[in-house]
Amino acid sequence: MTSGNSAPGAPSPGAEPRPEGGLPRVAFAVVTSAWALALISLGILVAGRPPVDENLLFYVVDATDACVYGTVAAVTLARRRHPVGWILALTAVGGGVAALSYAWTVLTIRHPDLPAPEWALQLQGQAWVPGTIALMCVLPYLVRERRLTPVAGAGLIVGLAITAVLTWWSFARSDWDFRLMFALTVVGGTLAALEVGWRRLRGPAAERIGLGWLALGTGIMTATFVPLTRNDGFDLPLWFTPTLHLASQAFFPAAILVVVLRQRLWGMDLAISRTALASTLTVGLVAIYVAVTAAVTAALPWDGAAQVMAAAAVAVAVQPSRLWLNRRVHRLVYGTGVEPDSALRGLGSSLGAGTVEDLLTGLTANVAAALRLESVTLLLDGTPAAATGTPTGPPLIVPLVRGDDVIAELAVTAPPGETLDGRARRALDDLVPLITTGVALARSSADLAEARDRLASVRLEERRVLRRELHDGLGPALAGIRLGLQGARNLLTRDPVQAETLLAALQDELDGRVEDVRALSRSLLPPTLDTAGLGPALDELAARHRAGGLAVEVDCAAADLRGDLAAAVYGIAVEAMMNVARHSRARSARVEVRAEGAELVVRVDDDGRGLAPDAPPGVGTRSMRERAEEQGGSVRIGALPTGGTRVEARLPVPTGVRT
Structure with a gap:
């Protein structure tokens, strides 16, 4: 997937995206520089052996920024030229420079003979400013695919202005007020978090994915600057604020990756392990949880029985929040599949x-x-x-x-x-x-449903056969007999002899029609099939065809078969023999029924003229196939090597049915 640039002025949705490649060399330089600065500063810091205080904890924050954001920036820039990648790179390099400046300051205190230019020592309080401020006040507006809305555009301008002013202020003035700087940062970060949260609630559905976590990450980073807006820091422990900063730096990059990778913004097509994503988010949340827990504990009475009450209050108040956050992280990554009850209810x-x-x-x-x-x-x-x-x-x-x-x-x-x-x-x-x-x-x-449809089709076809036989055969014959009776009635007085002859002929015709009705009845389901079984029913069928001049031999090895399977076998044999009698011009035929393994095989062979290759399937052929399919079997019709036609049906025999 390739997407357009998401910076201001990006193409509107539906427009042809501009092909923009990544900058792999720049990405390599960024990640190498950031990690090198962090590692070099660590070596210098070890040599300087600094005291464990708030400044050391902020050094850890700066070094972590260098490593984490350097990696995320490299992933982004290697695949896309985008302002977000440059902001991440600026944050990483700035954090590395700040960490190196602090480490060198510590070393010069222990070794006063080392060079200690004032500008280099001041970088620990300046280098991190442009990247970190832009990270909160600018970057959240740019993590998108579409054009900026007017509200987002105004917020972006405010964020850029705050970043520019604070960057200039930190480098150009030595008497700057840190509290004002941090207050402006909180304002810019809050506006950015609110804009992302609004997109999460009101934006297009496809573009809401992960925005909740980006809004939360921006809000957490902004919150870490709130204690710095006061001289007393709300009387929090000295380690609390840097620890919270460190926790936010573990969470915020993962939140950015959630949005970028899950929405495939800017053509980013990279797969990461779900476990790694869940672990990164969880580490950030757990660190925040630890910092908050420690702060709450420090604020409560801590002597005697009050100590137990304080611990209980912390456990009751914070533990549910930690569990809720943990569930949210895993639901984000894995969905409700990690909650068997919810998943099973949905599938059920x-x-x-x-x-x-x-x-x-x-x-x-x-x-x-x-x-x-x-x-x-x-x-x-x-x-x-x-x-x-x-x-x-x-x-x-x-x-x-x-x-x-x-x-x-x-x-x-x-x-x-x-x-x-x-x-x-x-x-x-x-x-x-x-x-x-x-x-x-x-x-x-x-x-x-298919079997029901087939059954309905077979019944409909049988009704059509009955209608045809009644309409084309019995109906005209009865009409003819009625006319004949009217003629005999007219001849009774004038020519009794002729009338008697006509009545005798009508009686013969009526006997023939009665036999036709019996034959039709037997072809559907003869009483013999229920009373004596399949073998005698096939013998009756063969006898009727012999009376018509067709020599029929029956070999039935399942003579006592009854029920639906017997009815299906009989129906197939009837249709096959009817086709032989009507179309094949055969002189003889053979009906064979026997078990072969778990199948009942029905074969009807004749010595007729065979089946034409282009002959369309008729009513009888369809009826045979449908009867076989009802039983889970099949029908195959083909030519015999010696001439004539073979109809072969194979029907599975249910367990417990005797053959």
Whole structure:
């Protein structure tokens, strides 16, 4: 995916994005410089052996900024030329320079003979300013894909102005008021956090992903400057403010990555481990939790029984917050898949869907929501049957196994910028049995609906056969008999002999029609099939065809077979023999029924003229296939090597049915 620039003046949505590559050499220089500054400063600091005080803790903050933001800046700049990458780089290098300045100051105190230019020693309070202030007051407005709104544009101008003024103030004046500087920083950071939070609530749905965490990260960073706006620091412990700064620097870069990578902003296509993301966010939150806990504990009475009460108050007040934050982090990364009850409730609701399509679509949608996946596609026989989301990368294929058979496959992709690590796979594996059950239920419902449709089709076809026989055969014959009776009535007085002859002919015609009705009845379901079984019923069928001049031989090894399976076998044999009698011009035929393994095989052979290659399937052929499919079997029609045609049906024999 390639996206347009998100800086002010970026193309509007829908416009063709401008191709902009990254700066891999610059990215390498930034990350190398930032880490080198941090490591060199650490070596100098060890040699200087500084006292453990607030300044040392702020050094840790500056060195951490250099390493963390240097890495994030390199990831960004290597793939995209964007102001966010430059701000991150400025923060990293500024933090490294500030850390190096502090370390050198400590070393010169221990070794006064070393050079100690005033400008170099002052950098510890100046170098971090432009990058850190821009990080809070400018960067949040730029983490977007679309053009800036008027409100965002105004906020960005305010943030740039605050950054520029404070940068100039810190470098150009020695009498600057730090409290005013920090107050302006709090104002700019608060405005930026509110704008990101507004986008999270009111922006386009696709662009809200991760903005809650960016707003929280900006707010936390802003909050770390609030104690610095007062001389007394709200009477907090000296270590509290730098510790809170350090915690925010662990959380804020991860929040930026959440937005950039999950939305694939600016064409960033990088996958990171979900575990790494969860760990980074959790470390930041836990550090904040520790700092707040310590501050609350320090503010409470701490002697005797009051000590126990203070500890209890901290545990009651802070522990639920820590657990809530921890759940939020893991839900952000893994979804409700880490909460089995919520995930199972969501999937269970899908099983109550009305249609098969709704059931399968509901399954994929709930799996995607439960595990916070980019896309979930259900594959039946390799063909997508339901899908949620659109994959933008290669999917992970998970087989759905029932018994020894793979009944379906699930193709899943992680959100952009993430990989499915071990924890996500385990959560998916925990849900697979319920998904498999849902798919099996859907397939059973589909099979039942298909069988119902086939049954309705067979019944409709049988009705059509009855209508044709009655309309084309029995109906005209009865009409003819009625006319004949009227003629005989007219001849009774004038020519009794002729009338008697006509009545005898009408009686023969009526006997023939009665036999036709009996034959039709027997072809549908003869009484012999229920009373004597399949063998005698086939013998009666053969006898009727022999009476018509067709020699028929029956070999039935399942003579006592009854029930639906016997009715299906008999129906197939009737249709096959009817085709032989009507179309094949055969002189003889053979009906064979026997068990072969777990199948019942029905063969009807004739010595007729065979089946034309281009002959369309008729009513009888369709009826045979439908009867076989009702039993889970099949019908094959082909030519015999010696001439003639073979109809062969193979029907599974249910367990416990005698053949």
